[in-house]
Amino acid sequence: MKHLGGAASALLLTETLRAASAQAGQTPTPTPVPTPAPAGPFTLPALPYGYDALEPSFDAETMHLHHDKHHQAYVNNLNAAVAAHPELAGKSLDELVINWATLPEAARAAVRNNGGGHANHSFWWPTLGKGGAAPSGELAKAIDGKFGTQAAFQDKLTDAAMHVFGSGWAWLVKLPDGSLAIESTPNQDSPLTAGHTPVLGVDVWEHAYYLKYQNKRADYVKAYLNVLNWDYVSGKFAEKA
Numbered sequence: 001m002k003h004l005g006g007a008a009s010a011l012l013l014t015e016t017l018r019a020a021s022a023q024a025g026q027t028p029t030p031t032p033v034p035t036p037a038p039a040g041p042f043t044l045p046a047l048p049y050g051y052d053a054l055e056p057s058f059d060a061e062t063m064h065l066h067h068d069k070h071h072q073a074y075v076n077n078l079n080a081a082v083a084a085h086p087e088l089a090g091k092s093l094d095e096l097v098i099n100w101a102t103l104p105e106a107a108r109a110a111v112r113n114n115g116g117g118h119a120n121h122s123f124w125w126p127t128l129g130k131g132g133a134a135p136s137g138e139l140a141k142a143i144d145g146k147f148g149t150q151a152a153f154q155d156k157l158t159d160a161a162m163h164v165f166g167s168g169w170a171w172l173v174k175l176p177d178g179s180l181a182i183e184s185t186p187n188q189d190s191p192l193t194a195g196h197t198p199v200l201g202v203d204v205w206e207h208a209y210y211l212k213y214q215n216k217r218a219d220y221v222k223a224y225l226n227v228l229n230w231d232y233v234s235g236k237f238a239e240k241a
C-alpha cells in the first residue's frame with residue numbers, strides 16, 4: 001500500500017469522516033430508549049412504619065429520599081448486575097454479600113457496593129422505630145458484660161460513627177465466638193463478609209442526615225440513638241443466641 005505523508009493522511013481522514021457524517025445524516029440514528037432496571041430478583045422492602053414515624057429525630061423527607069431513592073438505587077443496580085452476569089443467577093443476597101470477592105471480577109464492585117447497600121439498608125429499617133428506651137434480656141446482659149454500662153456502649157458506638165472517614169457504617173456485631181464488638185465498615189461493606197453478625201448499626205452516609213443535620217454528624221448519631229428500636233434489636237439478638 002502506498003505510504004501517505006502526514007498532510008495527505010490527515011486530508012484522507014477528514015474526507016472519510018465527512019462522508020461518514022453525511023451518510024449518518026441521511027439515516028438519523030433513533031434516540032436510544034433507556035433500558036428500565038429489571039424488576040427482580042431483588043425488591044425494595046417497604047418501611048415497617050410510616051415515613052414520618054421517626055419525626056422529629058429523622059424527618060420524613062430524608063426518610064423518603066433515603067428509602068425510595070437511595071435504597072431503591074442499590075436494588076436496581078444489583079438487579080442490573082445480576083442481569084448482566086448470568087453466573088449470579090439464583091444466589092441469595094447473603095450469598096452475594098458474603099462471597100462477593102470470589103465472583104468474576106467484572107461483577108465484584110457492583111455486587112460489593114449494591115448488594116452491600118441493599119443488605120445493610122434492609123437490615124437497618126426494622127431496627128428503627130420507637131420501641132423501648134434500652135436493651136433488654138440477653139442483649140442487655142451482653143452489652144453490660146462487654147462495655148460495663150449502656151452509657152459506655154453508646155459512647156463507644158458514637159466514637160466509631162464519628163471516626164468513619166467519608167461514607168460508611170458503625171456497627172455492634174456478634175463475632176463467631178459469640179462475643180460483641182463495635183466496628184465500622186467503609187462504603188456499603190457488610191459485616192457479614194467478615195463473618196460478623198450485625199446486631200445494630202448506624203448509617204453515617206451523608207444521605208442519611210444531611211438535609212436535617214448538615215455536617216453535624218454527632219447530632220445525627222444522637223438522634224439515631226433516640227429512634228433505635230431496642231425491643232426489636234433485643235428480640236432478634238435473643239432469637240439468634
Ligand code: MN
Binds near residue numbers: 066070121203207208
Ligand atoms: Mn443509607
